[in-house]
Amino acid sequence: MKIAVVGLGLIGGSFCKAIKEYTNHTCLGVGRDLNSKSVQMALLTDAIDKAIVPEELGEADFSIICLHPQGIIDFIKENQQYFRPGSIVIDAGGVKEAIVAEVDDILRERGVIFIGCHPMAGREYSGFAYSLPDLYKGASIILTPSDYVPDEAKKVVEQLARELKFGRVVYTTPQEHDATIAFTSQLAHVVSSAYIKSPTMRQESGFSAGSFQDLTRVAKLNEDMWTELFLMNQPALQHELEIIIASLEQYRDALDRKDAEKLHELLKEGRILKEWSLAHSITE
Numbered sequence: 001m002k003i004a005v006v007g008l009g010l011i012g013g014s015f016c017k018a019i020k021e022y023t024n025h026t027c028l029g030v031g032r033d034l035n036s037k038s039v040q041m042a043l044l045t046d047a048i049d050k051a052i053v054p055e056e057l058g059e060a061d062f063s064i065i066c067l068h069p070q071g072i073i074d075f076i077k078e079n080q081q082y083f084r085p086g087s088i089v090i091d092a093g094g095v096k097e098a099i100v101a102e103v104d105d106i107l108r109e110r111g112v113i114f115i116g117c118h119p120m121a122g123r124e125y126s127g128f129a130y131s132l133p134d135l136y137k138g139a140s141i142i143l144t145p146s147d148y149v150p151d152e153a154k155k156v157v158e159q160l161a162r163e164l165k166f167g168r169v170v171y172t173t174p175q176e177h178d179a180t181i182a183f184t185s186q187l188a189h190v191v192s193s194a195y196i197k198s199p200t201m202r203q204e205s206g207f208s209a210g211s212f213q214d215l216t217r218v219a220k221l222n223e224d225m226w227t228e229l230f231l232m233n234q235p236a237l238q239h240e241l242e243i244i245i246a247s248l249e250q251y252r253d254a255l256d257r258k259d260a261e262k263l264h265e266l267l268k269e270g271r272i273l274k275e276w277s278l279a280h281s282i283t284e
Contacts, residue, residue, distance in 0.1 A: 001025045001026070001061045001062055001160075002025070002026045002028060002059055002060050002061050002062070003019055003025050003026065003027055003028065003060060003061070003062045003063070003064065003160075004028040004029075004030055004052065004057055004059070004060035004062070004063040004064070005019075005027060005028070005029055005030065005048070005063075005064045005066060006030040006054075006063065006064065006065045006066060006067065006075060007030070007031070007065065007066035007067040007071070008029055008030075008031050008036075008038035008039060008041075008042050008047075008048075008066075008128050008131075009038065009066065009126055009127055009128060009131070010122065010123060010125065010126050010127060010128070010130050010131050010135075011066045011092050011119065011122070011131075011135075012029075012064070012066030012092070012128075012131075013038070013042065013047060013127075013128040013130075013131025014121075014131040014132050014133065014135035014136065015064050015066060015092075015136075015164070016029060016042055016047040016048050016131070017045075017047045017131055017132065017133035018133045018134070018135070018136060018164040018165065019164065020046065020047055020048070020049075020133070021133035021134075022133070022163055022164060022165060023160075023163045023164070025160075025163075026049050026050070027047070027048045027049050027050075028048065028049065028050050028051070028052045028056075028059060028060055029042045029043075029047070029048035029050070029051050029052070030051075030052055030053070030054060030057070031051070033053070034051050034053065037128075038127070038128040039051045041128050041129065042128060047128075047131075054075075054078075054079040054082055055079075055082055056082070057079065057082040057083050057084070058082055058083070058084045059084075060083075060084065060087060061084070061087050061088070062087060062088045062089075062090075062156070062160070063083060063087065063088070063089045063090070064089075064090055064091070064092060065089065065090070065091040065092065065093075066091075066092045067093075068093075068224065068225045068228055069093045069094065069095055069098065069099060069225075069228045069229060069232055070228055072091045072093050072099055072103070073098075073099055073102045073103060076089070076091075076102075076103040076106065076107065077102070077103065077106060080106050080107060080110055080112075081110070083107065083110065083112045084112070085110060085111030085112060086111060086112075086113075087112055087113070088112075088113045088114075088115065088153050088156060088157065089107060089112055089113065089114045089115075090114070090115050090116070090117040090157060091103075091116060091117060092117060092118065092119055093116075093118065094118060094181065094185065094186075094225075094229045095177075095178055095181070095229055095232045095233045096116045096118060096142075096144045096174035096177040096178055097174040097175055097177075097178050097232075097233075098232040098233075099116060099174075100114075100116045100144060100146070100174045101174075104116075104146055108146075108148060113149055113150070113153045114146075114149075115143055115144070115145045115146075115149055115153065115154070115157055116143070116144035116145070116174055116177075117141060117142065117143055117144070117157070118141070118142040118144075118177065118181070119136055119139060119140075119141045119142075119166070120139050120140040120141065120142065121135050121136050121139040122135075123135070124217055124218060124220040124221070125220075126222050134165065136164050136165055136166050137165040137166075137167070138165070138166075138167035139166055139167055139168075140166065140167065140168040140169070140170050141161045141166045141168070141169055141170070142170045142171075142172060142177055143157060143169060143170070143171050143172075144171075144172055144173060144174045144177055145171070157169075178233045178236050179236045181233070181236075182233055182236035182237040182239070182240045183240050186226075186229060186230060186233060186236075186237045186240070187237065187240045187241065187244065188218055189218050189219075189221055189226055190230075190237070190241065191215075191244065192215060192216055192217070192218045192219040193219045193221070195215055195216065195219070196216050196219045250262075250266055251263070251266055254266060
């Protein structure tokens with residue numbers, strides 16, 4: 001199978017490297033142009049077999065679009081005529097409803113099968129230089145296929161996911177994906193970004209350990225991409241923000257009243273929920 005990867009940053013570069021490391025598929029890289037730094041790095045490191053321009057996407061049996069959310073939409077709209085009818089196109093965007101709504105019908109009318117996807121993996125670094133062949137090892141990949149997508153196409157995506165060492169394939173709707181990801185990913189980035197803005201942060205050296213590192217890791221983000229993600233998923237993310245703000249107010253009020261019983265209760269509730277989450281993850 002010939003697989004075209006559009007966008008050779010961290011996510012796209014990792015797809016390329018995993019394809020070359022773990023499969024016998026041919027990997028075609030699509031960057032901003034054939035002379036772009038990421039394309040040249042991909043060729044020099046043998047992460048791709050060949051660099052192509054969008055007009056050559058018809059060579060591919062399978063395409064993976066690894067751009068920022070609006071970039072995914074714009075690229076597919078601008079290059080829709082180049083995808084080969086009968087081929088499969090997936091994206092790697094962190095929101096699904098906005099992307100699927102914009103491109104699904106466009107590709108279907110051209111006989112191209114589109115499946116919205118979200119690989120649940122990443123790093124606090126960006127760019128091809130930080131891409132890894134095992135970035136997806138053990139990770140989940142979320143699929144949001146429309147009703148028209150044939151089972152055979154789903155099986156092709158599932159098989160490729162297994163070959164690339166994904167640990168789990170999860171099916172859901174674009175709406176359910178966005179509602180859940182607002183909590184499991186987007187809210188964590190907001191909290192991390194807000195937490196690190198305390199003036200006390202400048203005195204943390206020598207006083208911080210694992211908890212500080214865990215809570216601040218994702219504050220090192222790509223603000224261009226995450227601004228798009230947050231705004232495209234505004235209702236769900238705002239809902240989660242309102243919940244956490246209300247919870248924080250309970251802790252603040254308990255401290256203000258020096259209410260040890262209430263504070264103990266709040267902390268116990270959090271511990272129990274985390275233990276349930278760990279047990280639930282293990283048994284799934």
